[in-house]
Amino acid sequence: MRTVYLNGEFIAENEAKISIFDRGFTFADAIYEVTAVLQGKLVDFDLHLARLRRSLDEMALALPLDNAELLAIHRALIAHNHLQEGLIYLQVSRGVEDRNFAFPPAGTPPTLVLYTQSKNILASPLAEQGINIISLPDLRWGRCDIKTTQLLYACLAKEQARQRGADDAWLMKDGWITEGTSNNVFIVTGDGAVVTRELSRFLLPGITRGTLIALLSQHGLRLEERACTLDEAREAAEAFITSSTSFVYPVVSIDGQPVGDGKPGPLTRRLRQLYIDHALALTT
Numbered sequence: 001m002r003t004v005y006l007n008g009e010f011i012a013e014n015e016a017k018i019s020i021f022d023r024g025f026t027f028a029d030a031i032y033e034v035t036a037v038l039q040g041k042l043v044d045f046d047l048h049l050a051r052l053r054r055s056l057d058e059m060a061l062a063l064p065l066d067n068a069e070l071l072a073i074h075r076a077l078i079a080h081n082h083l084q085e086g087l088i089y090l091q092v093s094r095g096v097e098d099r100n101f102a103f104p105p106a107g108t109p110p111t112l113v114l115y116t117q118s119k120n121i122l123a124s125p126l127a128e129q130g131i132n133i134i135s136l137p138d139l140r141w142g143r144c145d146i147k148t149t150q151l152l153y154a155c156l157a158k159e160q161a162r163q164r165g166a167d168d169a170w171l172m173k174d175g176w177i178t179e180g181t182s183n184n185v186f187i188v189t190g191d192g193a194v195v196t197r198e199l200s201r202f203l204l205p206g207i208t209r210g211t212l213i214a215l216l217s218q219h220g221l222r223l224e225e226r227a228c229t230l231d232e233a234r235e236a237a238e239a240f241i242t243s244s245t246s247f248v249y250p251v252v253s254i255d256g257q258p259v260g261d262g263k264p265g266p267l268t269r270r271l272r273q274l275y276i277d278h279a280l281a282l283t284t
């Protein structure tokens with residue numbers, strides 16, 4: 001049984017209890033972060049902390065813990081669970097108050113939860129096989145740049161993908177791909193440019209996306225930050241997704257049509273390896 005963190009305590013997961021009036025439960029009034037753990041250490045943790053602070057600010061949510069305290073809690077939870085490889089989730093909600101849409105009084109303590117999941121990130125079969133994607137309309141709210149726990153449409157889209165025999169869905173707005181249900185989208189053009197959508201309120205500023213962009217420039221690879229259509233993606237030489245839970249997964253088909261030769265592409269494989277090398281070197 002795992003140990004989890006709840007509001008200052010490290011306790012067994014079956015003992016962690018939250019009020020039914022927690023605003024995370026009633027309104028999804030909560031934000032979260034997910035950091036990968038490799039060799040028992042956190043990957044790109046500073047970047048996750050920076051995005052956490054941004055999400056808190058955008059939601060006017062106060063968390064009375066500084067970055068050193070958050071790092072210490074992450075490390076302690078990894079140690080409690082002997083986690084070598086996997087993920088650590090952090091969620092902050094606007095605390096507990098009888099149901100009321102407006103914010104609770106200032107000073108209401110937020111609810112802070114952390115838990116771990118063990119996962120083989122490096123030796124993942126999907127990284128070898130690639131994943132199959134379907135496209136669906138992007139029916140999410142207008143602030144997808146904030147990492148809130150309001151993931152209902154992502155759940156519906158992922159389930160539709162599963163029912164149709166696919167691994168995930170790419171979300172389409174006004175004819176353009178925004179992102180995957182829980183990942184950012186990249187394609188590789190016939191002349192070797194790597195294309196990913198520019199940041200806006202339509203998509204999450206993925207930490208893996210940002211790091212991969214930095215790696216592209218370090219290795220002299222060409223990047224185009226712009227939106228692309230489904231037709232362009234289907235005709236691309238390669239396609240892939242990025243996230244902290246997958247790092248880089250090749251995309252081998254879109255709506256049943258193969259991308260390139262229907263196998264993980266060479267540049268995608270190289271970028272996955274570059275990212276893994278970076279992640280192993282840059283752990284906290």
Ligand code: PMP
Pocket residue numbers: 034179180181182183184203204205206207208209242243244245
């Ligand atoms: N977009 C969405 C909608 C996501 O949920 C995620 C993963 N949390 C990402 C992109 C990828 O972000 P990151 O690389 O920080 O995991």
